[in-house]
Amino acid sequence: MCGNLKKLAEYHVEELSKNPKLDLEKIRSTKYLHEFDRHVQGPTWGYPTEGAYYRDASSVDSIQAARIPIFASK
Numbered sequence: 001m002c003g004n005l006k007k008l009a010e011y012h013v014e015e016l017s018k019n020p021k022l023d024l025e026k027i028r029s030t031k032y033l034h035e036f037d038r039h040v041q042g043p044t045w046g047y048p049t050e051g052a053y054y055r056d057a058s059s060v061d062s063i064q065a066a067r068i069p070i071f072a073s074k
Contacts, residue, residue, distance in 0.1 A: 002033050009040070019044065 009016060009027050016022055021043035030036045037050040047053040063070065 002030055002036050005033070005036050005040075006030060 006028065009024075013024065016027070017024060023039060023043075026039040027036070030039060034050050037053055041047065041053050042050055045053065047056065
């Protein structure tokens with residue numbers, strides 16, 4: 001999956017290079033999805049770590065705040 005994201009980043013490299021928060025060499029050297037998120041999502045949206053990004057993107061708070069029964073499956 002990270003390979004596809006890296007290809008997408010290369011396709012949009014001109015636009016990405018306009019963002020001073022992104023290090024294109026770090027993006028190009030990523031091997032795993034969490035590394036890509038660390039070098040792209042974190043800096044783009046202001047998260048200090050990929051873990052902070054994942055926590056904020058998680059639906060766990062919304063699910064815990066639900067006041068009606070929810071049926072879900074894996």
